[in-house]
């Protein structure tokens with residue numbers, strides 16, 4: 078489904094509501110509704126799904142999500158100046174858009190939604206990374222959400238999908254890939270945004286797997302990975318020294334050479350190491 082709505086063009090919306098972009102809120106808006114529809118489609122089949130959108134701003138992506146058939150959109154926006162523009166969208170799609178004026182870092186909006194749930198956002202990058210880590214580390218797996226479709230600075234997107242042996246490979250890759258499928262689905266140049274940011278961006282689509290790829294205790298795995306990559310240039314026997322008196326034996330038991338460095342070790346081996354540490 079793709080219905081271009083009857084609302085005014087976003088440039089007019091921004092002018093009418095005085096939405097000059099604020100740097101402090103990381104405001105780089107997407108004004109091309111074809112592009113926002115494309116991002117909404119990258120989130121998968123929205124018909125019958127509840128969508129949590131963080132940072133709708135003037136609502137370009139929100140309009141895309143609704144036009145692509147989302148059952149309901151819950152949009153969390155910190156900037157009160159955006160609320161009248163979002164209210165116009167709510168009126169054009171009766172009963173389908175709810176706007177919460179809040180800081181997304183301060184609330185837990187997922188409890189208000191009914192599965193299947195998809196999360197979609199074009200957010201300031203620091204907020205996006207913090208929320209991503211929260212969404213990837215819920216108390217229980219599978220999480221309440223089915224997928225995350227998030228805009229990131231290209232370099233952060235590459236860290237999420239990175240494979241062992243690459244510079245970008247680290248904690249974020251392991252955290253995302255342990256229990257999810259993560260893919261870059263779109264690249265965007267600075268010129269796609271108003272005003273243009275300094276760096277390129279990319280949309281990452283992350284879908285939750287029903288179970289982790291390899292068994293491990295989430296907290297132990299997180300601890301090992303954080304330690305290993307904190308000193309990524311050190312050999313693992315040195316980087317993980319404080320974790321167990323016989324760390325060399327445990328590394329060997331997990332199929333890892335104690336002289337290896339974190340960036341060459343794959344997810345399966347990190348999970349095996351977490352298991353031997355808990356044994």
Ligand code: SAM
Nearest residue numbers: 102104105106107132133134155156180181199
């Ligand atoms: N989604 C819109 C678009 O694509 O045009 C706006 C994107 S702009 C990069 C980021 C939006 O997130 C802004 O509207 C900003 O006010 C909002 N925002 C920033 N920090 C936020 C936070 N902590 N909680 C909720 N919204 C936030």
